[in-house]
Amino acid sequence: MSFNKYWHCLLAVLMMFGAVAVQAQDTTAVSVDPELENIFSQKSPKEYIVGSVVVSGNKYFDNALLLSIANLNVGDKIVIPGGDNFSRTINNLWSQNYFSNVTIYITRLEKPNKLHLEIEVQERPRLQKFAFNGVKKSDVEELQTKSGLVAGRIITENNKQLAIDAIVKYYQEKGFRNIDVKVAEVPSATVPNASDLVFDINKGKKVKVGDIYIGGNTEVPELRVKRQMKGTKETTRITLYPAKDTPLLAEKETVSIDKILENQGFLQPTVIKNNLDPYFRFKLFSSAKFDAKKYEEDREKILDYYNTLGYRDARIVKDTIYDNSKGNLNVELMMSEGRQYYFGKMVFRGNTKFSDSLLQVLIGINKGDIYNKETLDKALGKQMSADGGTDISALYMDDGYLFFRAEASETAVYNDTIDHEIRLFEGPQATIKNINISGNEKTKEYVIRRELRTIPGEKFSRTDLIRSQREIANLNFFNQETIGINPVPDMSDGTVDINYSVEEKSSDQLELSAGWGGGIGLTGTLGVTFNNFSIKNILKRATWDPLPSGDGQKLSLRLQSNGRAFRSYNFSFTEPWLGGKKRNSFTVSVFDTKFSNAYNFLTGQYERTPSSFIKTTGASVALGRQLKWPDDFFSLLTSVSYSRYTLKDYQFFEDFRNGISNNLSFKIALQRSSIDQPLFPRSGSSFTASLQFTPPWSVWGKSKVYDTPEDRYKLIEFHKWRFNGEWYVPLSRPHGAERNKQLVLKLAAKYGFIGRYNKDLEISPFERFQVGDAGLSNQFALIGFDVVAHRGYPVYQTSDPKINPDQQGASRYFTIFNKYVAEVRYPLSLNPSSTIFALGFFEAANGWYSMKDYNPFKLRRSVGLGMRFFLPMFGLLGFDYGIGLDRLTPGNGIKDATRFTFMLGFEPE
Numbered sequence: 001m002s003f004n005k006y007w008h009c010l011l012a013v014l015m016m017f018g019a020v021a022v023q024a025q026d027t028t029a030v031s032v033d034p035e036l037e038n039i040f041s042q043k044s045p046k047e048y049i050v051g052s053v054v055v056s057g058n059k060y061f062d063n064a065l066l067l068s069i070a071n072l073n074v075g076d077k078i079v080i081p082g083g084d085n086f087s088r089t090i091n092n093l094w095s096q097n098y099f100s101n102v103t104i105y106i107t108r109l110e111k112p113n114k115l116h117l118e119i120e121v122q123e124r125p126r127l128q129k130f131a132f133n134g135v136k137k138s139d140v141e142e143l144q145t146k147s148g149l150v151a152g153r154i155i156t157e158n159n160k161q162l163a164i165d166a167i168v169k170y171y172q173e174k175g176f177r178n179i180d181v182k183v184a185e186v187p188s189a190t191v192p193n194a195s196d197l198v199f200d201i202n203k204g205k206k207v208k209v210g211d212i213y214i215g216g217n218t219e220v221p222e223l224r225v226k227r228q229m230k231g232t233k234e235t236t237r238i239t240l241y242p243a244k245d246t247p248l249l250a251e252k253e254t255v256s257i258d259k260i261l262e263n264q265g266f267l268q269p270t271v272i273k274n275n276l277d278p279y280f281r282f283k284l285f286s287s288a289k290f291d292a293k294k295y296e297e298d299r300e301k302i303l304d305y306y307n308t309l310g311y312r313d314a315r316i317v318k319d320t321i322y323d324n325s326k327g328n329l330n331v332e333l334m335m336s337e338g339r340q341y342y343f344g345k346m347v348f349r350g351n352t353k354f355s356d357s358l359l360q361v362l363i364g365i366n367k368g369d370i371y372n373k374e375t376l377d378k379a380l381g382k383q384m385s386a387d388g389g390t391d392i393s394a395l396y397m398d399d400g401y402l403f404f405r406a407e408a409s410e411t412a413v414y415n416d417t418i419d420h421e422i423r424l425f426e427g428p429q430a431t432i433k434n435i436n437i438s439g440n441e442k443t444k445e446y447v448i449r450r451e452l453r454t455i456p457g458e459k460f461s462r463t464d465l466i467r468s469q470r471e472i473a474n475l476n477f478f479n480q481e482t483i484g485i486n487p488v489p490d491m492s493d494g495t496v497d498i499n500y501s502v503e504e505k506s507s508d509q510l511e512l513s514a515g516w517g518g519g520i521g522l523t524g525t526l527g528v529t530f531n532n533f534s535i536k537n538i539l540k541r542a543t544w545d546p547l548p549s550g551d552g553q554k555l556s557l558r559l560q561s562n563g564r565a566f567r568s569y570n571f572s573f574t575e576p577w578l579g580g581k582k583r584n585s586f587t588v589s590v591f592d593t594k595f596s597n598a599y600n601f602l603t604g605q606y607e608r609t610p611s612s613f614i615k616t617t618g619a620s621v622a623l624g625r626q627l628k629w630p631d632d633f634f635s636l637l638t639s640v641s642y643s644r645y646t647l648k649d650y651q652f653f654e655d656f657r658n659g660i661s662n663n664l665s666f667k668i669a670l671q672r673s674s675i676d677q678p679l680f681p682r683s684g685s686s687f688t689a690s691l692q693f694t695p696p697w698s699v700w701g702k703s704k705v706y707d708t709p710e711d712r713y714k715l716i717e718f719h720k721w722r723f724n725g726e727w728y729v730p731l732s733r734p735h736g737a738e739r740n741k742q743l744v745l746k747l748a749a750k751y752g753f754i755g756r757y758n759k760d761l762e763i764s765p766f767e768r769f770q771v772g773d774a775g776l777s778n779q780f781a782l783i784g785f786d787v788v789a790h791r792g793y794p795v796y797q798t799s800d801p802k803i804n805p806d807q808q809g810a811s812r813y814f815t816i817f818n819k820y821v822a823e824v825r826y827p828l829s830l831n832p833s834s835t836i837f838a839l840g841f842f843e844a845a846n847g848w849y850s851m852k853d854y855n856p857f858k859l860r861r862s863v864g865l866g867m868r869f870f871l872p873m874f875g876l877l878g879f880d881y882g883i884g885l886d887r888l889t890p891g892n893g894i895k896d897a898t899r900f901t902f903m904l905g906f907e908p909e
Contacts, residue, residue, distance in 0.1 A: 005304075007401070012883055020177050021578065025649035025708055028317075028590065030780045031079070032798060037676070037806070039080055039106075041229075042080075042081075045080065045081060046079070046080060046113070047077055047079050048077070048114070048115045049076070049077055049115070050073065050074050050075060051108075051115060051116045052073065052117065053067060053070075053072055053073070053117045053119065054064065054071075054117075054120050055120075055121065056119070056120045057121045058121050059279060060126075066119070066121070067119075069094055069096060070092055071088070071089065072089045072119070074202075077840060078115065087803075089101045089119070090104065090181040090770075093121065095242040095851065097124070097156045097158065098124060098154050099123055099124060100123070100124050101495065102119065102120075102121050104117060104118070104119055105118040106119065111511060112463070114836050123193060123487055124154045125154075125155050125194055126152055126155065126193065126198060127149060127151055127155050127194070127431040128188045128191050128193050128194040129151060129197075130144075130149050130196065130198070130199070131196070131197075131198050131199070132144075132201060133198065133199065133200045134202055134203070135201050135203065142197075143166075143170060146166045146167075148162055148163060148166060149162070151164055155185065155195055158547075160197065160627075162416065163183070163197075164181045164199075167181050167199065167201060168181060169762055171201075171203045171289060173205055174292055175206045175208060175291070176203035176204055176206055176886075177207045177290065178205070178207075179203050180201075180202040181199060182199070182200045183197055183198070184197070184198045189217050192358060204328055206289060207327070207328060207333060208328045208813060209234050209288070209289075209330075209433070210324045210330045211234050211330045212232065212330075212331045212333070213330070213331070213333070214226065214333050214335065214503065215333065215335065215558040216334045216335035216337065216394060217760065219306075219309075219311070219337055220306065220311075220337065221308065225302055225305070229301065230296065230301065231294025231295065232291070232294060233606075234258050240769050246502075247624055252851060258389070263308055263725045265779055268639065269293065274471060277797075279643060286806055289453055290329050294330075299319065299333075302316070303315065303316070307372065307373060309370060309372075310340040310342060311337050311340055311341075312341055312373070313336075313337075313339065314335065314336065314425045315335075315336050316334070316336075317334050317336045319331070319334070323630060324802035328853075331512075333586040340370065340371075340416060342368055342369060342371055342417050342418070343368070343369045343371055343376075343417075343418060343420070343421040344365075344414075344418055344420070344421050345419045345423075345482075345850045346365065346367075346369060347421045347425065348421075349423050349424070350425060351426070352423040352526070353401070353426055354395065354396075355550055356411065362392050362395060363391075363392065365378040372759070375406075376420070379391050380393060380406040380408060381393025381394055381406070382423070387471065392424075393462075394463070394867030397461065398463050398464075399459065400430055400460045401428075401429055401430070402460045402487065403427030403430065404427055404428075405425040406422060406423070406424050406425075407422070408420050408421070408423075413802045421585050425492075428809075429459055430452055430459070430460040430494055430495060430707070431459060431460070432456050432458055432459070432497075432498060432835050433497050434497040434498075435455075435456055435498050435500070436499045436500065437499075437500045437502070439478075439502040440504060442477075442504055442506065442549055442550050443475075443502075443552065444480075444534075444551055444552075447475070447476075447497075447551060447552040448500070448502065449478075450577060451468065451475065452500075453467045453468045454498050458604070459604065460487070460496050460761065460899070464643065464872030465487070465498070468485070468500075469483055470676055472502065473676065473678075474675075474677060476507055476531065476678055477531070477532050477552070478503055478504060478832075479503040479530055480679065480724075480830075481506050482502075482503045483500075483502055483563065484499075484501035485499070485501075486498070487499075501617070502652070503832075506832075506833075508528070508529060508530050508531060508532070509527075509528070509531070509875045510550075511578070514732075524561055524562075525558045526558070527556070527557065528556070528558075529554070529557075529559050529561055530547055530554065530555045531554050532549045532551070533554060533573075534548040535555075535573070536548075536553035537551075553573070554571070554573065555572075555573050556571070556573075557570045558571075562865075565596045566594070567590065567594055568591070568592070569592045570590075571591070573587070573589075574587040582625075582626070585622075585623070585624035585625075585637075586623055586624075587621070587622040587624075587639075588619070588621050589619065590619045590682075591618055592616070592617045593615065593616045593617075594615045594616075595613060595614050596613040612649040612651075613648055613649050613650060614648075614783075615645070615646040616643060616646075617643070618663075619641070619642060620640065620641035620642070621639060621640055621641075622637060622638070623638055623639070624638075625637075633673060633674045634671065634672045635670075635672075635673075636668070636670055636671075637667070637668070637670075637671060638666075638667065638668050638669075639667045640664075640665070640666050641661070641663075641664075641667070642663065642665075643662075644660065644662055644663075645660065645661040645766075646660050647659055647661075653895065656710070656713055658710070659710040659713060660714065661715075662715055662768070663694065663716040663784065665692050665693060665718075666693055667690060667858055668690065668691075669690035669691075670688070671686075671688045672685075673685075673686040675726075678694040679835050680744075680825070680827055680830065681728040681904025682728060682730050682742050682744050683729070684728055685726060685727045685732055686725070687723075687724070687725045688722070688723070688724045688725075689722070690721070690723075691719065691721055691722075692720040692722075693720070694715075694718055694719075695717070696717060696757040698717060698757060698758040698761055699758060699762075709722040711715070713765075715787060717757055717758075717761075718754050718755065718766070720754045721751075721752070721754075721788075722752050723751045723752075723754045724748070724750050725748065725798060726746065726747070726748045727746070727747045728744055728745070730742045730743070730744055730745075731744065731745050731747075731809070732745040741826070742827070743756045743825070744825045744826075745823070745825075746821070746822070747822055748820070749819070749820050750818070750819040750820075752769050752786060752817045753815065754768060754769070754815045755815075765813075766783045766784050767785065768785055768814060768815060769786050769788055769813060769816070770785045770786070770787050770788065770793035770814075770849055771796065771814070771817055771819075772789075772794050772796045773789065773793070773899075774880070774902055788817055789859065789903075790819070791880045791901050792843070792865075793860060793884045794864030796847075796860075797812045797813070799846055799853060799858070800858075801846055802857055812849070814847030814848060815849055815850065816848040816849075816850075816851065817845065817846065817848070817860065818846060818847075819845035820844045821841065824840050825837050825838070825839045826838050826839075833870065835868075835869070835870040836868065836869050838863070838866070838868075839865070839866045839867070839868065840863075840866075840869055841862075841864055841880070842862065843860075843861070843862045843864050844858060845860060845881070847857060860885075861885040862882045862883060862884045863885065864880055864881050864882030864883055865885055866881065868878050876904070877902075877904060878901070878904075879901075879902055880901045881898065881899075881901075882898065883897055883898050884898075885897075
């Protein structure tokens with residue numbers, strides 16, 4: 001802007017005071033209007049009217065928008081001197097952080113009192129690009145996101161400082177403490193009013209925790225205090241202790257670590273419970289990085305731990321962090337433990353429903369117990385636990401007392417004892433009024449409502465609320481992590497509305513795969529399972545998406561084929577609520593399989609002859625019923641099935657190549673399942689005891705003589721007993737955002753036995769147990785084998801674990817088996833679109849041919865790691881890498897004892 005254009009005057013407004021200053025200019029070039037100049041020199045304030053306002057200097061912003069922000073409009077009244085209109089206008093624009101300078105000019109005075117104004121702005125430069133110097137490429141990629149910088153946005157001091165703070169925080173979390181960040185703003189040579197930001201980063205040396213020293217702890221051992229510091233670990237050491245009868249080395253004698261380790265007279269425990277002084281120490285590896293945030297959390301954990309031991313006055317009187325000689329950090333904590341407190345007398349007030357003695361038993365705290373406020377709060381049930389509980393709150397809420405509250409107050413503290421008074425506010429019993437369900441877009445509301453244990457008109461029960469959540473989760477139609485339950489009480493009429501919210505997820509599964517092996521060659525599989533099917537809408541084309549759904553039924557279709565060598569068809573349908581009034585499940589299934597690759601046990605080879613085959617055709621019908629005794633976690637399943645095996649020139653058994661075998665069997669199974677959810681159970685258990693049996697054909701026809709294999713196998717007879725038990729125990733209870741990511745221990749025990757009615761006949765070669773490998777069915781499942789997985793081992797036929805079972809198949813199959821499993825599981829993702837968890841396992845299993853050889857302690861053992869992936873469209877996928885411990889022989893290394901296994905669609909038996 002030239003001074004000649006605006007020859008009147010230049011108005012510089014002091015922002016906070018509204019004062020006016022006139023810059024001195026070269027008056028030889030122009031003359032100043034005396035009346036305009038007198039505006040600022042007049043002694044008494046005078047009122048002016050804004051005649052016009054224009055904006056100049058802006059390149060990226062709309063004039064109308066800036067005038068709106070400035071809030072200086074035509075017709076506004078201005079008082080000069082003394083008014084604040086100009087300062088307010090400048091503040092409004094300046095606060096947007098878009099401008100580096102704002103100036104207001106009076107361009108003309110129109111008599112008698114109308115001012116024409118111009119607002120000149122100088123825009124801040126925009127960010128063209130930014131760079132990070134002094135760090136590696138992988139860090140640059142991370143910092144580009146974490147810095148919060150975006151090309152094209154205005155550069156402000158605040159933006160630069162936020163970016164510096166983000167860089168410092170990023171490297172602090174990696175263990176760096178002496179981080180120096182400098183930023184330079186470089187004007188762009190190509191784009192007007194744009195700049196580049198260049199960050200020069202000197203992250204310094206990574207700092208780790210060297211030693212942690214605990215002082216002032218006279219009652220709690222130092223090691224226990226350090227164990228509470230989960231995020232701040234000191235350098236790990238191995239301490240060598242001399243054996244009692246071993247002479248010590250000379251005080252100044254130098255001995256290498258290797259020599260000491262080779263000395264049989266030295267022990268090498270990490271912790272030893274004796275009074276020996278350590279003879280030698282050395283560092284094994286450095287600890288994790290130092291994190292200031294985690295260190296603060298660890299300080300709180302130490303105090304929480306002291307509180308659980310009764311030291312409620314414990315505090316950290318001093319903590320010091322300093323550099324040691326090796327550039328790491330040493331941490332010193334000085335404790336003041338105080339005295340240990342104990343619970344004294346507990347007096348209950350306000351309880352009319354339950355007696356003091358019952359409440360005392362439920363609390364489980366006796367006089368003389370170590371004081372622990374957390375234990376007391378849990379006993380009072382101030383927070384609803386995920387698995388219910390038997391605390392006082394649960395007792396009242398299960399009897400309808402939704403408005404119940406319990407408060408504990410200290411009535412006396414004497415010496416080391418604390419007396420409490422428990423005040424109970426029982427309130428009225430609440431009756432359930434309305435049940436509201438939201439979020440179900442595909443599933444019919446009645447499918448959810450019939451699973452609920454909370455029924456309008458009945459008394460409120462916290463146990464029923466928790467059980468309802470479990471039943472909704474076990475439908476497997478909804479995201480189990482977002483099932484919401486919101487009781488809305490109304491004290492005016494003693495009722496409560498319960499609002500359930502769900503989030504639909506895809507539950508249908510598609511299997512499309514190909515595989516090679518088993519003597520078959522290339523085999524294709526096409527399968528589809530609709531887990532929320534609706535058969536009543538099957539004729540309504542408008543409901544197909546791709547098939548009618550929403551009624552909670554299950555429809556499964558599966559086809560496998562290799563062309564002429566192998567093909568298999570499977571169909572099943574399940575109605576979980578037969579009749580719609582009771583939880584009585586009904587399942588019907590049909591299958592047909594033909595296998596033309598004959599395995600000759602005499603030669604050990606597959607023989608492909610088009611005219612030889614084994615064909616299995618059958619169907620089954622099952623009816624399940626939920627029981628109310630011993631509790632309603634029990635169910636009874638009964639089924640009848642028929643299988644017809646047709647062999648034509650098929651060398652499956654040594655003495656049976658041609659003929660037809662009929663298997664008519666009945667099954668009864670008693671089940672109890674209390675697991676909290678199907679995909680990743682965190683608690684609960686599941687038990688199944690079953691008996692499958694055929695009619696005793698040979699006993700009914702005692703006079704019949706079985707001279708030929710065809711007669712012997714025509715009517716299959718057996719009785720098969722099975723027991724499966726699984727327990728899920730949470731090993732951790734994280735809080736906050738990680739509360740669902742629990743470390744879970746799974747324990748399982750499984751047993752199977754198949755017997756005969758007639759001692760003159762051998763045990764049926766059908767329906768036996770195949771043990772080993774991944775538990776995936778093969779051609780031997782055509783004759784009803786139970787395929788029992790044993791990770792780390794191939795399929796084996798000998799029961800002697802001393803014999804290394806490296807054969808890839810077996811010609812005999814067991815009549816008895818035992819299996820024990822221990823798994824530690826941790827979820828990596830609980831997203832309904834991809835549930836993923838890792839596991840480590842220990843397994844022991846074996847099989848036997850007769851009861852006289854049965855030895856439940858003579859087992860093959862294996863250990864390993866695995867992963868499970870549940871994808872809605874494909875079901876469960878599993879990968880395991882196991883080491884067969886009994887395959888580790890002097891001539892067989894660990895590589896030869898390992899085995900990789902794969903599973904699809906189900907957990908292995």
